[in-house]
Amino acid sequence: MSFIKANLENIKERITQAAKACGRSPEDIQLLAVSKTFPAEDVRTCFDSGQRAFGENYVQEGVAKIASLQDLRAEIKWHFIGPLQSNKSRDVAENFDWVHSIDRLKIAQRLNDQRPSNLPRLNVCIQVNISGESSKSGVQANDLIELCKHISELPNLLLRGLMSIPEPTDDVAQQRQAHHELRQLLEILKSSEELDQSKMQLDTLSMGMSSDIEAAIAEGSTMVRVGTAIFGKRTYL
Numbered sequence: 001m002s003f004i005k006a007n008l009e010n011i012k013e014r015i016t017q018a019a020k021a022c023g024r025s026p027e028d029i030q031l032l033a034v035s036k037t038f039p040a041e042d043v044r045t046c047f048d049s050g051q052r053a054f055g056e057n058y059v060q061e062g063v064a065k066i067a068s069l070q071d072l073r074a075e076i077k078w079h080f081i082g083p084l085q086s087n088k089s090r091d092v093a094e095n096f097d098w099v100h101s102i103d104r105l106k107i108a109q110r111l112n113d114q115r116p117s118n119l120p121r122l123n124v125c126i127q128v129n130i131s132g133e134s135s136k137s138g139v140q141a142n143d144l145i146e147l148c149k150h151i152s153e154l155p156n157l158l159l160r161g162l163m164s165i166p167e168p169t170d171d172v173a174q175q176r177q178a179h180h181e182l183r184q185l186l187e188i189l190k191s192s193e194e195l196d197q198s199k200m201q202l203d204t205l206s207m208g209m210s211s212d213i214e215a216a217i218a219e220g221s222t223m224v225r226v227g228t229a230i231f232g233k234r235t236y237l
């Protein structure tokens, strides 16, 4: 069995065990294989092992990989999960199925305007900077409803939920606290009367990475983003 296939089976087992431990169904947690820095051949190996959703962080690298795996395009969902600059938004709008890292209206507006009309709506999540997070990316919780309101009016985007990248820690209680906060924010959005729920589909909590999927699943994650535990250690960032 290949290294990638064995890792994939291992991570699926971790998801299953974590779901069972908190009384959730493993089918309610999607696995996003984060293939950034790894070559297209590794994605193909992972695909051949059954994986269908892949995440990329860098626009040029992602677009090149999507192009070189064009024969699999209809079967793969490609997720853009990295920081997004305005001048790269067109490539993302034209090539990806999901974007997890929306952090301002300007980017959402551009993706909406640049989404080709022959493609389905682009699924988007808003990246939230939850308390205690050192990184500057992501919106503040206070600005979330306002941004949701605007995004829900964009016809070529479909708002699916929230994403976060908490500060790495080995402390499981701290991991859970960060994930718990994101879940609470999604609950607030889902019950907000300021938002037109019929214009959104708030079913996604994109949280949990290789080292904290158990904590994320215990707190309600619906999509874990796993790179290292599937493809191995990255040699550059």
Ligand SMILES: *Cc1c(COP(=O)(O)O)cnc(C)c1O
Pocket (backbone or CB within 6 Å): 034, 036, 057, 081, 082, 165, 209, 210, 211, 225, 226, 227, 228, 229
């Ligand atoms: C790289 C990356 C991941 C995967 O991280 P691992 O620790 O390798 O599993 C998940 N989410 C985002 C946004 C990333 O940039």
